[in-house]
Amino acid sequence: MVTLAEVAKHAGVSASTVSYVLSGKRTISGVTKQRVERSVQELGYHPNAGARALASSRSNIIALMMPLRTDMYVPVMMEIAVGVATHAREHGFDVLMLTGEEGPEAVRRVVGSGLADAIILMDVELDDARLPLLKESGRPAVLIGLPAQTAGFTCVDLDFAEAGALCAEHLGQLGHRQIAVIGEAPAVYERRTGFAERTLVGLRARAHTLGLSVLHRPCEGSYAALAGALGQIFAERPDITGFVVQNEQALEPLLGLLRQNRRAVPEDISVVALCPEQVALQGSVRLTSVTIPAREMARRAVERLVAKINGADGDEVVLLPPELVVRASSGQAPAGN
Template sequence: MITIKEVARHAGVSMSTVSYVLSGKRTISEETRRRVERSIAALGYHPNAGARALASSRSQVLGLIVPLHTDQNVPVVMQFVSSIVGAARDRDYDVLLLTDEAGPGEAHRVVARSMADAIVVMDVESADPRLAGLRDLDAPVVLLGLPDDHEGLSCVDLDFTAAGRRMAGHLADLGHRSVALIGSPPAVYERGTSYAERLLAGFRAETARRGTSATTHACAPGYDAVSACLDAVLEAGDVTGLVVHNEAVLGPLLLELRRRGLDVPSDLSVIALCPDDVAAALPFPLTSISVPARELGAIAVEMVLARIAGDLPPEVRLLQPRLTDRASTAPPQKP
């Protein structure tokens, strides 16, 4: 393993000069700094993480709270986790994953032990019980989600309320007057998960504004549950358009529609909120609003690192929904 002594010898400077270049604690001439950086690159030197933390009072680690639930769509969750880890590594940070029931107590523990410089929180609930503890945390916190009471907290998320409005409005613009929302699993609503409640609110507000007949249906994963949910949708009236906010049921839903002899979009238009790669890879690619996991993860890291670097006020960033038409929606056929 290359040592700081070897870097200093290669660059023709003292070990303290190399240390100052790494820590930035003293001004070093541009010529010397570049010579040291060239030697670091040439030798493949990597500073010892423990020594670097002692020198800078930082761990170069972000804590990421990701409570895992059986009703979650794990591949989509992992898109967010992968995005955050990648964005952190691009900024020379590692990520400490806190799962299961990790909440403010766990966040306080890792911050108090200097195991993490800041915390990013996923799976945010509308009335999240972790908020009081997170507000008291002696480290920057960014929520990847938007609770009802976000005063004093920095948050970033897709504007799910606008997404619900946009999808309902898209079907209304095509002439659909009876639509249904196939939503997240019942447990997601029972838990008060923020994104699900906000999309539902947006869908209901827009259908009410447009005078569109609308029903909503929580849908558990699994083919039998999807079939039962579709029974309930079709029994509710002359539905011609579906809004789907449940990535896990999209494949079974399309198969069940085909089994019943229902054509998309001739018999039923379908629009979904899901990652673009999911929408495009289905047997019938779906018109969709993207879940921009990569962008949201990168912004969360950017926001939390900016707060490590300086005392910035809380902010909320909501990304506006982006709709991609893949021809699964069309005007309803006349009777």
């Protein structure tokens, strides 16, 4: 393993100069800094994490609280997690993942242990029980998601309310008057998870403005659950011609069931999804969709967290503007509807 002394000898400077360049605690001339950084890179030097923590009173670790629930689409969660880990490393931080459904207890453990310099929270609920403890701790934190009250927190999220509105507007412009929303699993709404609630609020508001009728049905996403939900939807509203789906697991079963019912997409039924781009492109029909920008949300969250760790003041809400991409699954409403 390469030592700090070896880096100093290679760069032709003192060990203390190398330490100052790495820690940023003193101003070093540009030429000297470049020599040290070149030696660090050429020798493959990695500062000892324990020594670095003792010297700086930091662990250089970010805790990522990401409950992995059976009612959530795990690939999206993991894509965000990978994005957080990747961008954290670019800033010299490692990531400690907490995947249990522990709620406030997990916040207590992280804060009490001193293992992490800062925290990123995911799966944010409108009335999230973790937030009072997080605010009391004074630990730098960023939420990927929006609670009902954002004062005192820095939040990064897709503008899900506008995403829902775009879906309703797209179908309305195509002449669809009766819309069904295939939502997340019932437990997601029971927890009042922010992204699902906000999507529905935005969609309903825009649909009301456009004079569209909306029927919302939460769904587990399995083939059997979706078959039951679809049967109920058409029994209640046989004139429905447009579907908005905010449940990645339900997309392919929905397309299959529509084919079985001899309802062609998009000639008879239009489908619009809120999902990752790869999901929209890999199905049996290329889906019109609003993309979930997982990596971009992760990048923005890490950047704001690092700024807070380094002393930046103030909190903010960053909402990424949604974009609806039209593909093969949406078209003009059938004549007579």
